[in-house]
Amino acid sequence: MKKIAVLTSGGDSPGMNAAVRAVVRKAIYHDVEVYGIFQGYYGLVHNNIRKLELGDVGDKIQRGGTFLQSARCPEFKEPEVRQKGIENLKALGIEGLVVIGGDGSYRGAQRLNEEGIKTIGIPGTIDNDINGTDFTIGFDTALNTIIESIDKIRDTASSHERTFIIEVMGRDAGDLALWSGLAGGAETVLIPEVKKDIKEIADKIQQGIERGKKHSIIVVAEGVMSGHECGEELKKYINVDTRISVLGHMQRGGSPTGLDRVLASRLGGFAVELLMKDETGLAVGIQKNELTKTTFDDIFVGEHQIDRKMYELSDELSI
Structure with a gap:
């Protein structure tokens, strides 16, 4: 294989630039030309493609976002558009x-692979919701952003004796909430x-107040x-002074942590190795600190599972 291309798709995540740099x-180390596709699948369709040299990825490993940019392209589902x-x-x-991205990006990659373009996926999403890998690129950075926010919010929650509800991202996956809640002492x-009964949460807060607890953090x-919906539900059972913090897109930004930079570098290099071996239709990942490869079909059949024991521990420590 003499020429390959790389694109980032879907929501940006810290570490995407590090992954592109590694690819x-x-x-280039192995004398393979690399082309950058700008604006994801939209750029692929509209031919926003150019050759990348070593200098193009210099001073990128520490930068958040993606210099290749990303854009929505729902029409990519149509065969004639992909063609x-x-x-x-x-x-x-x-x-x-x-292809560096999440579930939707992987589905586009799978279609391209079926239609003759040899494709490898790299999991880039803060949600950590991709099957076949323990961690996705950007999760650790987003996690640390949330923890830092929780720490700061706790200061004012304690000063004013309030219950703070902190809404975090993750779509349908709870990893960001669980890990940050445990690390932040929520x-x-x-x-x-x-599933959790709001009344049980209200009862726990009330019990804490009765024994002298000055504040509570709910993630x-x-x-x-939404955080606002959670606050309204709580008011049905308990009279507490609540404040809502929706962290929003700040969770996506920032310089990637060391863990995300290393993960992105390892996965990017591994993706190139697989293409050079003519292996295709695969998503790379990491499990128990070992690099793994999983077919797109298997990615979509299974689901990323929450660590139930960690959830139980979080509940036990929050008494």
Whole structure:
């Protein structure tokens, strides 16, 4: 394989630039030309593609976001639209493609692979909701952003004796809420994977107040309900002074942590190795600190599972 391309798709996540850098440098080291596709699948269809050199990925490993940019392209689901992208790749002699993104990005990669473009997926999403890997690129950075926010909010919650409800991202996955809630010492964590009675939460807060507790922190995953909805539900059972903090897109930004930079570098290099071996239709990942590869079909059949024991521990420590 003499020419490959790389794109980032879906929501940006810290570490995407580090992954692109690894793909580019690993490929060039092995005398393989690399092309950057700007604006994701939209750029693929509209031929926003150019060759990348070593200098193009210099000073990128520490930067958040994605310098290749990302854009919505719902029409990519249509075969005739994908064919335009395939023709653009073939016109440049590009034989392989690395797609960095989440579930939706993987589905586009799977279609391209079925239609003749050798494709490898790299999990880039803060949600950590991709099957076949323990961690996705960007999760650790987002987690640390949330923890820092919880620490700061706790200061004012304690000063004013309030209950703070902190809404975090994650779509239908609770990893960000669970990990940040445990690390931040939250009294309650609400995640989509586990149903919890709001009345029980209210009772716990009341019990804490009765024994002299001055404040409470509730971390709620957006896939359960909004922070404001959570506050309204609590008011049905308990009279407490609540404040809502919706962290929003600040969770996506920032310089990637060391863990995300290393993970992105390892996965990017591994993706190039697989393409050079003519292996395709795979998503790379990491499990128990070992690099893994999983077919797209298997990715979509299974579901990323929450760590139930960690959830139980979080509940036990929040008494």
